[in-house]
Amino acid sequence: MLPAGCSRRLVAELQNALDSCAERQRQLERSLRIARRLLQAWEPKETPAPEPTPRPETNEEAQFSACTPSPQDLQELELLTRALEKAARVRKGISKAGGDKAPSLKSASIAASPPSRISAPAQASRRAGSRASQTKPPKGIRQTRVPAKNLPEHRLLSVADATCKRRGAQAVKPEPGLRDQQMVPSAAAQAPEAFMLKDKGVLLQLPVAFRKAASQNSRLWAQLSSAQTSDSADAAATAKAQFLQKMQTASGWPSATEVEAEVGRLQKACSLLRLRMEEELMADPEDWAQEHRCLLTLQGLQDMVGQCLHRLRELHPGGRGRLHPLKGAAGGGAWLLPCEAASPVLTAVGEQLLRPWPEGRLPRASSPCGGGADPVWSPQLLLYSSPQELQTLAALRLRVAMLDQQIHLEKVLLAELLPAVSKPEALGPRWPALCRAVHSLLCEGGKHFLTVLREDAPAD
Amino acid sequence: MGRRRRCRVGPDEATRALPEAIAALSRTLPAGPSPETFRRAKFDCPEAAPALWRLLFRVLSPGPPDGASASLSLEAQARSVKSALRSQGYPSQALAQLPDNGSQGSRQLLLALAWLLARGPLLEQLLAQSRVRLGDEMPVCECEALASPGPPAPGMGEAGHVDIRHLQWLMGKLRFRWRNLMASQQEQCALLGQIHLYTRGCHSDRSLGHLSVTETELLRDPEGGRQLLRRLESENARLEAALEWRRREQVFWQWMDTVLGASQPTFLPRSPEPGARELEPVARELQALWEQLQEAVEARRAAWEARVGDRGPAWSAARRALDEVVGQDLAALQRAWEPGGGLTQPHGPRRLVRTEAGAPGGPGLRAPEVIEALRTQEAHLEVVLRQLQGHCRQELARLARALPGLIWIPPPGR
Numbered sequence: 001m002l003p004a005g006c007s008r009r010l011v012a013e014l015q016n017a018l019d020s021c022a023e024r025q026r027q028l029e030r031s032l033r034i035a036r037r038l039l040q041a042w043e044p045k046e047t048p049a050p051e052p053t054p055r056p057e058t059n060e061e062a063q064f065s066a067c068t069p070s071p072q073d074l075q076e077l078e079l080l081t082r083a084l085e086k087a088a089r090v091r092k093g094i095s096k097a098g099g100d101k102a103p104s105l106k107s108a109s110i111a112a113s114p115p116s117r118i119s120a121p122a123q124a125s126r127r128a129g130s131r132a133s134q135t136k137p138p139k140g141i142r143q144t145r146v147p148a149k150n151l152p153e154h155r156l157l158s159v160a161d162a163t164c165k166r167r168g169a170q171a172v173k174p175e176p177g178l179r180d181q182q183m184v185p186s187a188a189a190q191a192p193e194a195f196m197l198k199d200k201g202v203l204l205q206l207p208v209a210f211r212k213a214a215s216q217n218s219r220l221w222a223q224l225s226s227a228q229t230s231d232s233a234d235a236a237a238t239a240k241a242q243f244l245q246k247m248q249t250a251s252g253w254p255s256a257t258e259v260e261a262e263v264g265r266l267q268k269a270c271s272l273l274r275l276r277m278e279e280e281l282m283a284d285p286e287d288w289a290q291e292h293r294c295l296l297t298l299q300g301l302q303d304m305v306g307q308c309l310h311r312l313r314e315l316h317p318g319g320r321g322r323l324h325p326l327k328g329a330a331g332g333g334a335w336l337l338p339c340e341a342a343s344p345v346l347t348a349v350g351e352q353l354l355r356p357w358p359e360g361r362l363p364r365a366s367s368p369c370g371g372g373a374d375p376v377w378s379p380q381l382l383l384y385s386s387p388q389e390l391q392t393l394a395a396l397r398l399r400v401a402m403l404d405q406q407i408h409l410e411k412v413l414l415a416e417l418l419p420a421v422s423k424p425e426a427l428g429p430r431w432p433a434l435c436r437a438v439h440s441l442l443c444e445g446g447k448h449f450l451t452v453l454r455e456d457a458p459a460d
Numbered sequence: 461m462g463r464r465r466r467c468r469v470g471p472d473e474a475t476r477a478l479p480e481a482i483a484a485l486s487r488t489l490p491a492g493p494s495p496e497t498f499r500r501a502k503f504d505c506p507e508a509a510p511a512l513w514r515l516l517f518r519v520l521s522p523g524p525p526d527g528a529s530a531s532l533s534l535e536a537q538a539r540s541v542k543s544a545l546r547s548q549g550y551p552s553q554a555l556a557q558l559p560d561n562g563s564q565g566s567r568q569l570l571l572a573l574a575w576l577l578a579r580g581p582l583l584e585q586l587l588a589q590s591r592v593r594l595g596d597e598m599p600v601c602e603c604e605a606l607a608s609p610g611p612p613a614p615g616m617g618e619a620g621h622v623d624i625r626h627l628q629w630l631m632g633k634l635r636f637r638w639r640n641l642m643a644s645q646q647e648q649c650a651l652l653g654q655i656h657l658y659t660r661g662c663h664s665d666r667s668l669g670h671l672s673v674t675e676t677e678l679l680r681d682p683e684g685g686r687q688l689l690r691r692l693e694s695e696n697a698r699l700e701a702a703l704e705w706r707r708r709e710q711v712f713w714q715w716m717d718t719v720l721g722a723s724q725p726t727f728l729p730r731s732p733e734p735g736a737r738e739l740e741p742v743a744r745e746l747q748a749l750w751e752q753l754q755e756a757v758e759a760r761r762a763a764w765e766a767r768v769g770d771r772g773p774a775w776s777a778a779r780r781a782l783d784e785v786v787g788q789d790l791a792a793l794q795r796a797w798e799p800g801g802g803l804t805q806p807h808g809p810r811r812l813v814r815t816e817a818g819a820p821g822g823p824g825l826r827a828p829e830v831i832e833a834l835r836t837q838e839a840h841l842e843v844v845l846r847q848l849q850g851h852c853r854q855e856l857a858r859l860a861r862a863l864p865g866l867i868w869i870p871p872p873g874r
Contacts, residue, residue, distance in 0.1 A: 003621065014627065014631065028648055035673055211664045242713075259739075273793075293785070315739060382813065400841060441631065
């Protein structure tokens with residue numbers, strides 16, 4: 001058994017690790033659910049507003065007859081009517097079996113026709129898709145394979161846009177014939193084919209309102225990030241700097257407590273930096289990459305110590321009240337240089353105050369995300385070319401996270417468990433077992449165990 | 461839009477400009493108080509105080525607001541604001557002396573808000589925090605996740621001793637969870653790849669090419685789509701307000717100067733070098749550290765330059781990867797003593813875009829590069845872990861040797 005304090009800390013630490021793992025798992029599960037659902041057949045979401053439409057077909061037909069149909073159109077009409085009747089029969093059969101949603105769909109589709117003459121035919125052709133094999137597609141219309149079952153209007157319109165644009169102008173042909181096709185949708189409505197992303201994904205299109213909002217959104221973000229470097233930004237920057245100055249002066253900064261706090265922070269920084277330096281100095285680089293990494297780290301540490309010294313000098317009476325240019329490991333101009341939190345130096349907007357790094361030293365603490373002029377505000381892309389690549393990337397990311405956690409746990413366990421086994425005499429006969437367990441936890445990640453044999457004198 | 465107007469602002473325009481600037485500011489801020497509140501705050505009216513406390517709380521709390529933080533009482537929020545400002549280095553004492561019940565001090569709060577606005581791109585950061593994400597995002601580095609292991613949850617209830625087998629069990633459970641996590645992650649990547657493939661060519665933005673899960677989901681679920689659209693539109697409104705604020709903020713700062721003037725009584729006479737004595741030991745330590753590092757760096761750099769010639773493009777790519785990884789490492793280290801500072805969200809997650817292999821492609825990070833950087837990081841971490849384990853092994857071996865009569869047989873494979 002382990003001492004109480006030690007137990008509590010270790011259990012808490014391990015529990016923490018378990019919780020953070022569980023949290024990640026939850027988030028992943030959430031997105032997995034959504035993704036899985038998207039790849040299955042989409043549930044129909046019909047628009048309401050059913051209309052009693054006993055024979056809407058005939059009404060529509062009456063409208064259409066205003067235009068003089070060509071012989072070809074008549075033929076097509078004939079074909080379509082037959083298909084419609086057949087489909088109606090099928091629909092009746094299905095509607096007896098289950099809830100019938102067709103009327104609402106039909107009315108929805110027909111209601112949609114006046115506003116969008118062009119999309120309707122495509123709509124119809126889509127709906128007719130499933131029956132397309134039976135109805136010979138009229139020549140003017142390229143059959144699409146998207147019988148989006150019971151899709152609500154706006155989506156249909158957008159798909160229709162897509163099909164129209166993509167399938168070319170041929171889709172817009174003799175109107176009467178096309179409009180007649182619209183009758184078919186009611187028939188096709190009960191087509192057993194549901195919408196599968198796999199087959200018809202390419203034909204989707206985002207709704208117009210959304211597209212507009214999204215493009216406006218990215219435009220505004222771009223404007224916002226560029227606004228930081230315009231002329232008015234400079235004037236504002238000066239005004240801000242002056243305001244900050246005045247605030248510092250007015251409140252008699254730095255006062256005793258603030259200096260104390262700052263000194264405390266710098267002490268902590270000093271000890272952490274020293275610890276890190278010792279780790280690096282102790283490490284024995286195995287190859288050139290590690291050697292170089294060690295060098296870069298030490299250089300970076302040196303620069304950070306330099307920054308701390310600089311801050312210290314500013315706290316000193318001589319340094320107060322003047323704007324100092326600071327060399328900083330700034331990740332791009334937009335970052336708040338950490339040191340400046342307590343100093344009168346203006347940050348962020350005053351890019352002119354931050355000198356770039358001399359060549360060869362630690363570059364602007366940049367990340368793969370790139371520290372540039374506007375690092376964060378604009379959307380950044382990560383391009384991949386195959387799912388395997390993506391999987392490798394994700395797996396590596398998780399592996400790095402796991403290793404990080406393992407290292408942290410190792411340090412904690414080491415700090416707690418080594419003292420616990422360092423007094424064999426205190427634990428007596430239980431010591432070898434404990435030592436074995438500690439060895440496995442600390443040296444083998446808990447996976448392997450060594451064997452301990454007691455060397456007894458042979459009994460005879 | 462954004463035209464520079466350097467003409468003198470006439471008195472009429474000046475009187476109009478300030479309210480408009482403040483209105484823009486309040487539209488940009490999340491939970492922004494009305495412009496009237498700002499005006500009252502200048503005159504230190506008590507009724508303006510609660511709204512400003514709440515605003516500062518919202519602005520200073522990290523991350524998006526959740527139910528827990530929203531339900532905090534005004535007092536708790538006020539205390540949290542005070543400590544957050546203190547840790548960020550807010551210079552004025554007067555705010556710390558305000559009563560916790562949130563009934564006073566609107567002028568001080570206004571000054572604090574202005575201070576926060578002046579120090580950095582606060583509005584942009586707030587907007588970025590709550591940004592509507594339309595793409596499938598994947599973080600490329602682990603900084604944000606690493607930032608979270610805070611102090612272990614208190615009150616564990618484990619008052620007593622714990623058998624070491626319990627620890628072994630917990631470790632095993634952890635290993636199992638990681639395996640699960642990796643498997644789920646692989647599945648998610650496969651699904652994402654499929655969705656991206658099936659929706660290729662659908663996006664109106666040619667550089668993206670295909671839809672993301674969010675976008676496909678909005679097509680599948682129109683109600684969700686409408687909500688997303690509403691969120692987008694409200695974000696657009698805030699962005700426009702932010703742009704307007706940027707155009708007009710000059711006049712706000714002039715006004716803030718007057719507010720500052722009105723609050724002069726907080727001036728404390730500067731006591732002569734209060735902390736100079738405390739600075740000395742730290743300064744000496746830091747100086748010593750710097751010199752040690754200087755020595756170490758010189759030695760290694762000389763050794764490095766002696767060894768290394770020019771190795772060509774593969775090497776420079778690897779070097780870049782190393783640079784980035786070390787930069788992140790040190791930034792993470794810095795966060796340990798810089799409470800609120802450091803890089804605020806520098807490594808945002810990136811939107812995944814599937815492209816044809818070998819396509820020249822536009823802007824954006826390529827997966828192979830990230831993979832390379834991650835491999836470097838992985839290799840380094842493995843080395844560190846091995847070294848730690850080796851150190852433990854040595855220690856335990858030393859202890860074992862001290863006790864004769866036992867034979868230690870290492871596990872197979874060692």
